[in-house]
C-alpha cells in the first residue's frame with residue numbers, strides 16, 4: 001500500500017464532509033468512488049479493510065483482472081472509462097455499474113447482451129461531454145435526449161444518472177459552470193420522470209475539484225490520486 005493511505009483517505013472524507021456542510025447537504029448523499037486504476041489488487045484489499053467498498057476502473061481488461069483477484073462480493077465496481085462495443089459483454093459480467101454509456105449503439109448492445117445473459121436492471125449512467133474536447137468521450141448535450149429515450153426503452157438497463165469529465169482547469173472554481181450544466185440536465189430529466197422515484201445521480205468531481213462538484217450537487221465523486229497517491 002502506498003505510504004500514508006489512511007491519512008489521505010481520512011483527509012478526503014473530511015473534505016467531503018466540509019464541502020457538504022458549506023452546501024447545506026447531508027454527507028450521506030455523496031458517494032465516494034475510489035478510483036483504483038493502475039493500482040494493484042492488494043491496494044484495493046487494503047482499502048476494503050479501511051472501509052471502502054466502491055471502486056472505479058477505467059479499463060475493462062484491467063478491471064476484470066482486479067475484480068477477480070480481489071474476489072470480494074461486498075465490493076461495487078464502476079466502469080468509468082470509455083467502453084468499446086467488443087468489451088460490452090465482459091463489462092456487463094464483471095462490473096456492477098457502467099457510468100460511460102455514450103452512444104445509442106453501445107446502449108442497445110448492452111441491453112441485448114444483458115438479455116442474453118439474464119442480467120436484469122443493469123445500472124447505467126450516460127456520459128456527457130460538456131466541453132466538446134476531442135480527447136473526451138461522451139454524448140454532446142444536443143444528443144442527450146435521444147440517447148436517454150433509447151436507454152429508457154432498453155428493458156434490461158436501468159438509467160441511474162449522468163456523468164461528466166469536464167475540461168481540466170487549474171482553478172476548480174472555473175469548473176463550476178460545467179458542474180452546474182450537468183446538474184441542470186439532470187434536473188430537467190428528473191422533472192420529465194426519466195429517473196422514476198430515484199434522485200438521478202450526478203457523477204462529477206475528481207481529486208482536484210471534488211469539493212466544488214459537491215457544492216454544485218454531485219451525488220458521486222470519483223477520487224483516485226487524493227486517496228491512493230500518484231498513479232504508477
Ligand SMILES: *Cc1c(COP(=O)(O)O)cnc(C)c1O
Pocket residue numbers: 035037058080081165206207208222223224225226
Ligand atoms: C482517473 C479518473 C478519475 C480519478 O482521477 P484523480 O484525479 O486521480 O482523482 C476520475 N474519473 C475518471 C473518469 C477517471 O478516468
